Amino acid sequence: MAEPVTSRTVSLEVNGEQLEYDVPTRRLLVHFLRDDLGLTGTHIGCDTGNCGACTVHVNGEAVKSCMLLAVQADGTKVSTVEGLAADGELTALQQAFNEHHALQCGYCTPGMLMSATALLARNPHPTEEDVRYALQGNICRCTGYVNIVDAVVATGGKG
């Protein structure tokens, strides 16, 4: 029988790199990424699961890393905002964010990029309505939504 433990070795891929790590079972994935791995591009906005700033991909799906224990990600492939331009070249979406001035303070940007990247992977040419539905879980406290939505739609239109 699986004996309950308070610390566990997890084996997972983060931005293409295979890692093994001992983590306390109570550690949230977002803290594991930021504090253990130093991947501070993933932001903590609300810490209550509402704002989406901590959005990362687990097996290609957008999830909020503050609502997941690191041990739940055992055996998965995780990608963070640092993984987008891994080769130093901005993705088309990141380029579009730049061109459309799709950020003000920038705090929500990593989460917006990860949610929009997941959308574009399953729907390469989203309509404005598709984009708004897909970004519902990401809050921009500057309320700069119009330019963000424009940037994502434009990325799809280019594809």
Next chain:
Amino acid sequence: MLLREVEYARPATVEEAVAVLAAHEGARALAGGQTLINVMKQRAAAPEVLVDLADLDELREIGFSSDGMLEIGAMVTCAQLQGSSEVDVARPILAEVAGTIADVQVRNRGTIGGNVCVSDPTNHFPPLLVALDATFTIRGATGERTVSAGEFFLGVYMTAVGEGELLTKINVPASSGAGDGYAGLTIGAHGTYIVNSAATVTGDAARVAIGCVAASPVRATAMEERLAGGDYSETAVKASAEGQGASLDPPSDVHGSADFRRHLAEISAVRAVLQAAGRRRR
């Protein structure tokens, strides 16, 4: 937020999961965690042991039972319901309602089993599954039992799933021409419901369930009786709901008084029935 220390187990089979749940007092099943992890952060829940169901692939399946019921594993996510051809064929309302829960990230992790086992009176699925006459299969150390939706939702945060037990699947009858409807008022788009109603309608019978007005979904039985003739004209449906609100004793809070909820109960029940009637196959 730092969580309180918690023990964690990740069983490989349903039998093992049930055994771990039974062996540890204060153990809780961890499905998608989209409610549980958050309430643990707030210290509103403090389980001693989390039993992660992530590896139980048999709970992630959507299929059909031998008697033609749509069979949904407890670990099926909202996103899976939205993309399922089986759901689309047999009971598309499940995908429609799943698509209005929270946001993409929550729907990618949040499960139907978690949504019903939390038994929050404002959740989306409880009134829907009551209206659809779903059944719930619960596994325990001594075997398996199946309960109706009416028997499943016992109260606020309480279901028929007892200590050491696990919800494994939810069976929903295929629509067979019945129309389904869902209506209510949320706090913001796709937010928490203030009142919600679900209805399923055939040629001569309607089932209507109202959520958020009591500890568990309330069947609108008087309304159902008046609709038994099969007259689903707007006038008849509105008339059938008269007095339904007055029969309820809903809570008052910052989002709405009890009277407002009584009013919303009638309005949402009428809208759900009219939507369902318009969708039924004649």
